[in-house]
Amino acid sequence: MSKKLTSRAEDYSKWYNELVVKADLAENSAVRGCMVIKPYGYAIWEKMQAELDRMFKETGHKNAYFPLFVPKSLFEAEEKNAEGFAKECAVVTHYRLQNDPDNQGKLRVDPEAKLEEELVVRPTSEAIIWNTYKGWIQSYRDLPILVNQWANVVRWEMRTRLFLRTAEFLWQEGHTAHETREEAVKEAELMNNVYANFAENFMAIPVVKGLKTESERFAGAVETYCIEALMQDGKALQAGTSHFLGQNFAKAFDVKFTSKEGKLDYVWATSWGVSTRLMGALIMTHSDDNGLVLPPNLAPNQVVIVPIYKSEAQLEDVSKIAHLIMADLKAKGISVTFDDRTTHRPGAKFAQHELQGVPLRIAIGPKDLENGTVELARRDTLTKEVVPLDSLTPRIEVLMDEIQRALYKKALDYRDSHITEVNTFDEFKQTLETKGGFISAHWDGTPETENKIKELTKATIRCVPLDVASTPGVCVYTGKPSNGRVLFAKAY
Amino acid sequence: MSKKLTSRAEDYSKWYNELVVKADLAENSAVRGCMVIKPYGYAIWEKMQAELDRMFKETGHKNAYFPLFVPKSLFEAEEKNAEGFAKECAVVTHYRLQNDPDNQGKLRVDPEAKLEEELVVRPTSEAIIWNTYKGWIQSYRDLPILVNQWANVVRWEMRTRLFLRTAEFLWQEGHTAHETREEAVKEAELMNNVYANFAENFMAIPVVKGLKTESERFAGAVETYCIEALMQDGKALQAGTSHFLGQNFAKAFDVKFTSKEGKLDYVWATSWGVSTRLMGALIMTHSDDNGLVLPPNLAPNQVVIVPIYKSEAQLEDVSKIAHLIMADLKAKGISVTFDDRTTHRPGAKFAQHELQGVPLRIAIGPKDLENGTVELARRDTLTKEVVPLDSLTPRIEVLMDEIQRALYKKALDYRDSHITEVNTFDEFKQTLETKGGFISAHWDGTPETENKIKELTKATIRCVPLDVASTPGVCVYTGKPSNGRVLFAKAY
Known part of the structure; x- marks a missing residue:
């Protein structure tokens, strides 16, 4: 594949x-x-x-x-909750299978093992x-x-x-x-x-x-x-x-x-x-076109070490350094693995760790051994730097923090540049089609208008934001009075 | 209650x-x-x-x-596994409920939402x-x-x-x-x-x-x-x-x-x-007749502190000491809570913590404040000792270990004194009735004899022990040759 x-x-x-x-x-x-x-x-x-x-x-x-x-009688007790989930719930009706007399080697539901009351597999509890x-x-x-x-x-x-x-x-x-x-x-x-x-x-x-x-x-x-x-x-x-x-x-x-x-x-x-x-x-x-990008907080492996070698002896030398680095990083609470698989070439390993979003990759080759350095590659920016061994751990500690922040900053910038205030329904539709993101618009507060807008644009009201002061205006669709802007968007 | x-x-x-x-x-x-x-x-x-x-x-x-x-067709693929679990499995047959036309406000399985293939709720995966x-x-x-x-x-x-x-x-x-x-x-x-x-x-x-x-x-x-x-x-x-x-x-x-x-x-x-x-x-x-007994390794709270006081001022003084103790214990990785509920008397608290198996209980009262001591009570032995505050933490550290070991030792002694070697079926039955425990006996290796013994005594073969050398003998029930002793017992 x-x-x-x-x-x-x-x-x-x-x-x-x-x-x-x-x-x-x-x-x-x-x-x-x-x-x-x-x-x-x-x-x-x-x-x-x-x-x-x-x-x-x-x-x-x-x-x-x-x-x-959830026994059916309990499931239906809170009416609105029941109504909301009844259409999509798995129901257990029987508690036994038996040999199917019409189909040798197959099982069928035992009609005599019907539950007195059906059980709903919890959609929520x-x-x-x-x-x-x-x-x-x-x-x-x-x-x-x-x-x-x-x-x-x-x-x-x-x-x-x-x-x-x-x-x-x-x-x-x-x-x-x-x-x-x-x-x-x-x-x-x-x-x-x-x-x-x-x-x-x-x-x-x-x-x-x-x-x-x-x-x-x-x-x-x-x-x-x-x-x-x-x-x-x-x-x-x-x-x-x-x-x-x-x-x-x-x-x-x-x-x-x-x-x-x-x-x-x-x-x-x-x-x-x-x-x-x-x-x-x-x-x-x-994530990006090369695969997953993980913030260090969520990465199962925060750092991976890939050895570059042509001989067994070189691999041995690299391994020694790798184990020193690992001990050092682990002592600082940074998770690290040494990818010394002999079944894969370095290029394939690089691609895999990139695809899986490992935040930092260390490559150590024969030249690095000579120079007392390693090559450090950042997954989020795809940038590389050569780092002397003796400053590697502090550099990685700094980067862990920096990457975590940079990912948040990048996502925040994208998000903030994709909240668009609109005041007409044309603007609304145009923004939705050309740019997407959140559309901040006035709404008259009725489900009818909400539904109409959804019908016309597929955008729903994601929320009435809590952290912004609401100022009155007129509904972007009906022109009726509105208490404040809400956020519309197409949504997953 | x-x-x-x-x-x-x-x-x-x-x-x-x-x-x-x-x-x-x-x-x-x-x-x-x-x-x-x-x-x-x-x-x-x-x-x-x-x-x-x-x-x-x-x-x-x-x-x-x-x-x-597990779709039924997968469930039945490994025949023995299917046979073993078919008689006791919950089966999902439908994926929707609907309003029951015959019973207002109630739901019923929607007959049109029948699954093409039944789903077994995993009994094992x-x-x-x-x-x-x-x-x-x-x-x-x-x-x-x-x-x-x-x-x-x-x-x-x-x-x-x-x-x-x-x-x-x-x-x-x-x-x-x-x-x-x-x-x-x-x-x-x-x-x-x-x-x-x-x-x-x-x-x-x-x-x-x-x-x-x-x-x-x-x-x-x-x-x-x-x-x-x-x-x-x-x-x-x-x-x-x-x-x-x-x-x-x-x-x-x-x-x-x-x-x-x-x-x-x-x-x-x-x-x-x-x-x-x-x-x-x-x-x-x-556990014992007073309730749960927990080994320290499994206790959500390893230590509980109960204040004994008659006035607000006394409670305040005790609280100060309690918080010092807690800080000290937590620093040593020992979990501790301060039960300062005003809704319960000390006696009721003692009973509850005993019932719930908290390994150590510290009681601090006015006299303790004067003397710079606390009363330390062990759940497993129900013994008490007065301990000076300044040696409390080391004493508790020792006890954590001691209790863990003592519980194992006690259980081991009980277990070891309840493995009885028997050589006749009369002895077998008598031991089972009067003493219980594991019965170490020769068995001829056939399911028939195993079943017969189960039928007669309700004892099953719990296992063929791995850590003992097996020596040949004759079956306790049939007198046929046996390769070694196995352990019988009534079981949960």
């Missing part, structure tokens, strides 16, 4: 699909819409998990685990969790509950794409319970900020924090906070959401608590999640 | 069930046979995961993720993984594949018990592919040793390493290695298994490779797993 990718300019979507497969991140499986996350892709996901998990625990959350299945919380909560002393779960969920999507939209995906879902509306709102905001922080400082992906409009809200939420990122093709990607659920689930599952004052009230809720979709955001924010 | 547990002597099984729930480890859910793992229980599982994951990576394994679902490996393996250069997955699996068991046997459970499953039989056998043995190591040195649970007999083998395996532990009620518990799968799955999924010599051959396989069942082993090995 050729390692060369289709270029982004030629076909962005094809570039993405090829990159995911060729960089060994993931592949399609025998199950429609479900992916296999390959070891290299999973190692990046593990880095995300570890950092997020640390951040969740730092903000007082604990992990737990709830069942994969509010229902099963709030049914559980009912048993955990009696009084204000039991609150808040700050719980997170790392899990797989299934949404039977018709059009799937690796990482971006898959029938099964991995995620975390936080589910919290509170005494007051204020506390729950604060929690939903806090977790949206945690996500923004994580995206920007760890993944080097700039995001806009905002609120979803009613039609884009999570099914069952009162308010959905989100972070929205912008991909290199000018399309937006929702990277995380945090929901203020009001008392909707507490009412559906009858979860009440006795307050300090002895009053009985329904509990207030939030839920929040990010998923393996973040892998898609990562790829589409930083 | 009373925190007092039924005693082990009174009703061991009831004691276990109560402990799991009252110590906040897990509880039953609304889904038949599926459990909710509560934050405290999950924190212990996370400790196990972290250590196992470290051990897997140290032995060269990488994590990946494969689909939850050999089938889906070997179908994937087919695409990964062409030549010896692609081998070995050393992959592990952390996942949930579903086996529709009829009789379930928290942690020990649940319809859904969490586990890890390693799946490796090799060039030669020898290499695969070595891998299966290596991983069984990793499990034994983990059980003994991390969980403080002594185990017997052995081989399963044919009738106890994993469905589809050529050989099953296992570690067997002994619970306090004299029943054995299989704590982990590692399978040499031969070429069974490679043949079922047509996975061949070209060897260095250019020969085409089927790939050799192993798989190995441990699950949340280990939580059951942990509880039943160490």
